Amino acid sequence: MMSQEQKSTVQTTGHVWDDDLREATNPLPNWWLWTFYITIIFAIVYWVLYPAWPIGKSFTKGMGNNISYTAKTVDGKEVQKSTHWNMRAKLMAEMNEAQAAQQKYVAKVAATPLADVPKDAELMQFVQSSGKTLFSDNCAACHQAGGQGKVGMAPNLVDDSWIYGGSYEKINETITNGRNGMMPAFHGVLTDEKITQVANYVLSLSGEPHNAEAAKAGDAIFHGEGGCLVCHGPDAKGNQDLGSANLTDKIWLWANVPAQSTPEGKLDEVRKVITAGVSRGKMPTWGGRLSAEQIKVLTVYVHDVLGGGK
Numbered sequence: 001m002m003s004q005e006q007k008s009t010v011q012t013t014g015h016v017w018d019d020d021l022r023e024a025t026n027p028l029p030n031w032w033l034w035t036f037y038i039t040i041i042f043a044i045v046y047w048v049l050y051p052a053w054p055i056g057k058s059f060t061k062g063m064g065n066n067i068s069y070t071a072k073t074v075d076g077k078e079v080q081k082s083t084h085w086n087m088r089a090k091l092m093a094e095m096n097e098a099q100a101a102q103q104k105y106v107a108k109v110a111a112t113p114l115a116d117v118p119k120d121a122e123l124m125q126f127v128q129s130s131g132k133t134l135f136s137d138n139c140a141a142c143h144q145a146g147g148q149g150k151v152g153m154a155p156n157l158v159d160d161s162w163i164y165g166g167s168y169e170k171i172n173e174t175i176t177n178g179r180n181g182m183m184p185a186f187h188g189v190l191t192d193e194k195i196t197q198v199a200n201y202v203l204s205l206s207g208e209p210h211n212a213e214a215a216k217a218g219d220a221i222f223h224g225e226g227g228c229l230v231c232h233g234p235d236a237k238g239n240q241d242l243g244s245a246n247l248t249d250k251i252w253l254w255a256n257v258p259a260q261s262t263p264e265g266k267l268d269e270v271r272k273v274i275t276a277g278v279s280r281g282k283m284p285t286w287g288g289r290l291s292a293e294q295i296k297v298l299t300v301y302v303h304d305v306l307g308g309g310k
């Protein structure tokens with residue numbers, strides 16, 4: 001008896017199992033065959049061009065795609081290297097390239113006067129990206145990520161109120177040399193009552209709630225035996241050469257007046273500063289730690305990108 005399969009036109013090897021299982025000899029589809037050939041050709045080309053086969057302790061290095069890059073030896077000398085294709089050399093070459101591109105901008109920053117940097121759009125782009133990195137690496141811990149500062153820690157660099165001055169020159173000087181605003185403690189110099197009175201006067205200067213009578217007495221102390229005017233000025237607007245605070249704006253760095261909701265709380269904050277003085281206000285020195293160009297980038301970053309510069 002002939003099975004149905006044997007009657008069909010499909011070519012088979014003639015082998016039959018279990019009466020109806022046949023071994024067919026259909027040709028492979030062309031698309032499959034060609035894909036297969038292409039992978040073989042690809043592999044052979046790859047072996048020739050790239051590092052591929054292990055031979056003992058070495059390997060075939062490949063003929064194409066040699067990479068040249070500059071490497072530093074242990075004693076800091078630069079040597080030109082050329083080697084077979086590998087990820088490490090590729091990375092080195094790319095880093096060299098990026099560095100060269102950066103070097104170009106660094107040189108340009110060095111040659112450009114501070115006030116002219118923002119006029120150069122390309123250079124400003126460099127300031128924005130590299131300034132941001134420098135700022136978050138070195139400054140954000142105190143001045144916060146956006147430069148908005150933190151009461152009791154470091155001043156706001158975004159507003160246009162400046163303790164030491166917001167010109168390019170002043171900002172550059174601040175970053176290079178650091179700052180250390182010092183106010184003596186008045187504990188023992190003025191009686192407690194007088195400290196309360198002068199604190200009321202300070203609050204009155206920025207329109208905070210205060211005792212008018214005490215503030216009047218405080219006015220006399222501020223301009224008299226307290227000697228506050230020597231540093232803060234007769235109009236209490238501060239002196240940028242000394243870094244004494246402007247007491248008439250509503251900006252506070254050491255006395256956290258805005259955080260207090262009651263008049264007593266506000267008075268207490270100001271009293272504390274006058275009693276203890278200010279000695280923790282230390283802006284570190286960056287000259288020597290950062291290059292002159294890095295400080296220049298940061299100066300423009302603070303002045304123009306954070307944007308409170310004058």
Ligand code: HEC
Binds near residue numbers: 157163282
């Ligand atoms: C350890 C904390 C700290 C770090 C870090 C720090 N600063 Fe300061 N910075 C201060 C303090 C505190 C002051 C205020 C000093 C004073 O009033 O005497 C200040 C002041 C300043 C001023 C002057 C502000 C004004 O109103 O005149 C500038 C500008 C400034 N910092 C920029 C920077 C930059 C840029 C960096 C990063 C390179 C930096 N600071 C890193 C704490 C810090």
Ligand code: HEC
Binds near residue numbers: 226245247252270274
């Ligand atoms: C030797 C100079 C000097 C004298 C004198 C002085 N101050 Fe100050 N005062 C400063 C400096 C510097 C700061 C801190 C500025 C900074 O780092 O923001 C300061 C800060 C303050 C602050 C804190 C402001 C804030 O933003 O939180 C108050 C309040 C203040 N002074 C009041 C007084 C009063 C009142 C007197 C007189 C009894 C006085 N000062 C005398 C130099 C002085």
